[in-house]
Amino acid sequence: MKRLMYSGTGLLVLLLAFLAFNMASSVLLTGARLDLTEQKLYTISDGTRQILRDIDEPITLYFFFSDRASKDMVMLRNYARRVEEMLKEYERVAGGKLRLQIIDPQPFSEAEDRAAEFGLQAIPLSQTGDKLYFGLAGTNSLAQREIIPFFTLEQEGLLEYELSRLVNSLSQPEKPQIGLISGLPIGGGMNPMSGQPMPPWTVLEQIRQLFTIQSLEPDLDEIPEDIEVLLLIHPKSLTESALFAVDQFVLRGGRLLSFIDPYAEMDISTDAMIEGMADGRASDLGPLLAAWGVDYDLEKVVVDTRLGMSVSRGQGQLPARHIGWLELEQAQRDSEDTVTAPLQLLTIATGGALKPIEGASTRFMPLLSSTASSALVDSSRFATLQDPEALLNGFQADEQIYHFAARLQGPASTAYPQGLEGREPVLTEADNINVLLVADTDLLSDRMWVQVQDFFGQRIPQPWADNGGFLINALDNLSGSEALISVRSRGDFSRPFTVVQDLQRKAERRFRASEQRLQQQLAETERRLAELQQNQDPTQLTELSSEQQEAIQRFLDDKLEIRKQLRDVRFQLNADIERLGNWLKVINIGLVPLLLSLGMLGWWLIGRWRRKA
């Protein structure tokens, strides 16, 4: 045996044993993994376990993967393996209520027809002419179907959520009914300005997968009985009778999620288009807010210097800081509420402030807030705003914290105690209302949170903020399906260099101060120069006294000097950040090698000295 081992054959046996061992371990040892990531990105979450345990009627999942056609695509095969393992884990946790079938749809086979019939997306492969399937279909006992047409690598962070969502919607065949009234072109349509067709907003596409959306008219007299959650987005066209209907809906226990806005940038209605009319873009809920104990000024927008976003000014230009467009950090959100707790990054644009009215019977629970570096400005300033940095001029924070979103609960009375147009209120008060109010509508628009990429004709959303998750969380929470909330938003979001961001903010503040001072000096110098030149006697046009010449020259020099300083100040804007970067490079590249070299040198010198001694 030992002879065989220590021979050329032994080497070959060794190689084969190694291959066999790894092939066997990859089949037998699935699921033995330790997830050391902070958010446990690769572990099945409690929410998913809850969903899997709650399955009543059996569900069958068909996982289609073109094993043969994908033989050269290592990345994709690895991802497919991960999807398959996760599905097997689901099957294991569900304890018999979930069956998994793994299918390789070969060309011209029955399985391929099946995949096509389910509506899965096939990617044509150029080299072989084969088609690649990599999707999931699920059916329940009522023969309802849900599919994931294609698993894309870009959405790996959302894998568990997508799978759990599919299982959840099959195990709860009745989707919650959402009534929607929107004053924004959320469903797409034609842009009246450009005449171009607009795609539906991504948030709408996402909530359609989870809920049954009923579009309601803004002039209705009553909210239909089957509506569980009423979703109002920019409700400026609601008639009085519709407001009355909303009032009654809320009092009879209906749950309301409303997005209102002092300045809806996405509003493309005609009255919003009229130049300078900022209030044409405002919306509120009339007398309802006061009845629910909320104060809201529809002409004021919250600006915040700490949370302002960097926005592009166009090619070749430095980005501008927009203090009306805000990135809300963890500290600005309620970390206890299930709607906001799992969110990572949320953005809002020109949002308004919600305030509890003193002595109100309801409880006002803030969900999203500003920092103390904020203030209110007139919404009309945004209607004519060319350069967002103009907002920084003369900005003074008022040390107050403003709330962009809040949950309202507790006893409330009707806003229409006298009824409306002869209609008596059925209910005049309620022990507990359930309202979620958000004072911004733009956060729902694609440009504030998601990039949509076209992938073989399929629109793949790539979120960079959690705004979509916020809406879905709120609807899930109000309609009572909470398990999914904990699964969502576990994706891996950006972890920015906070130190660099702080430096940037400080530099901008300094830049703004010096720039203003220098601009004033420049204007003053130019004025004096112009004065001096005007005061010249026209008859002595060519002959200036030497003092005059000197004065003019001095002002011209001053002007050049101030311009140079201005350029320097602009140049300095990023200097601190670059300096920090350079220091870090020096430390990382040079410090330890330098210390080691010194240590070596010292060691050598000591050795030499000892030898001499």
Place this chain on the structure above:
Amino acid sequence: MNNLSVIFKRELGSYFATPLAFIFIVIFLVLSAVFTFYLGGFYESGQADLVPFFNFHPWLYLFLVPAVAMRLWAEERKSGTIELLMTLPVSRADMVLGKFLAAWVFIGIALLLTFPIIITVNYLGSPDNGAIFTGYLGSWLLAGGYLAIGSCISALTKNQVIAFIVSVVVCFIFIVSGFPLLLDLFSGWAPQWLLDAIASLSFLIRFDAISKGVLDLRDLLYFISLMAVWLLATAIVIDLKKAD
């Protein structure tokens, strides 16, 4: 076990007896930081993670680890000390393992000396330190894989330069085994299970999985079995070439 620790200590000590090891560490530290900051654009990315740092390790090791491994046996063979070693009352396993562990720990020390990058990234933002930990572990396992290969090839030849070049080539094959570059040679005639088996040997894919923050038992076993197999092969080769 006692023999093993004696050999281990002797070998590890020998690294620090000459300036060569020190030069290796300095080159490794400088190159890894230069790659991270300049090629990887770590600072400009604005992201508090060490992806740009770990991304270059497989390529950095491709040249640096064979440089450490090349002298393990080739030198002994050339200077004739291998015969002396053979006469010592030390088992071959102890010798192979002792030399390997010393070199592996030595590379581990070099890796630990990159600690300023951990401090840097924690200063700049709030990184996922769990993922950073597994990244380091994966990197060390990766180095162990390269080292075991280099050890075996070093045992095959007297010439250190040849040992270096052949090790680089073999390690490169292990890196690219999951990529079309190599798979194309097999596709068309080899069965799918063989293709999958070859693809599963790729260093890059295994390392990538670990450095994401997930310690999969299969990936750990892969690196451990890889090291075990090449070290066993080293012992076999030494035995086969005893007479040379």
